[in-house]
Amino acid sequence: MKNTNQIPDPSRYAVNLKWSEDDEGFLATVPAIPSCLCVMPTEAAALREIRLLIKSCLELFVEDGNPIPEPDGGERSAS
Numbered sequence: 001m002k003n004t005n006q007i008p009d010p011s012r013y014a015v016n017l018k019w020s021e022d023d024e025g026f027l028a029t030v031p032a033i034p035s036c037l038c039v040m041p042t043e044a045a046a047l048r049e050i051r052l053l054i055k056s057c058l059e060l061f062v063e064d065g066n067p068i069p070e071p072d073g074g075e076r077s078a079s
Contacts, residue, residue: 006062010054012071017046032069033057 013030020027025039028050036057040046061068 006068007055007058008068008071010051010058012073013054013069014072015047015050017043030054030057032072 013032016029016031018027019025020039023039025041026043026046027039028037028046030036030050030053033054036050036053038046038049038053040049058068060066
C-alpha cells in the first residue's frame, strides 16, 4: 500500500507546454519526470491532464520503491 504522505503536490512540478505541429496538439512535459508527458487538443486540457499524470507517476515511484524526483517550482513555460 502506498504512503500518500510521501507524494509531493503535483502542482509543485514545472510543466513545459508548447504546440506540437507533428502531434497537432499541445504537448505538456515535466522536466523533473521525463517520462511524464501528454498531448491534448487545448492548452487547458493539456495542463489538466499533465497534473493527473504527474500524480500517477509519483504514486508509481512510491509503489516501486524508487526515489521521488524533487519538485522544481511549479512554474509553467510556454513556447
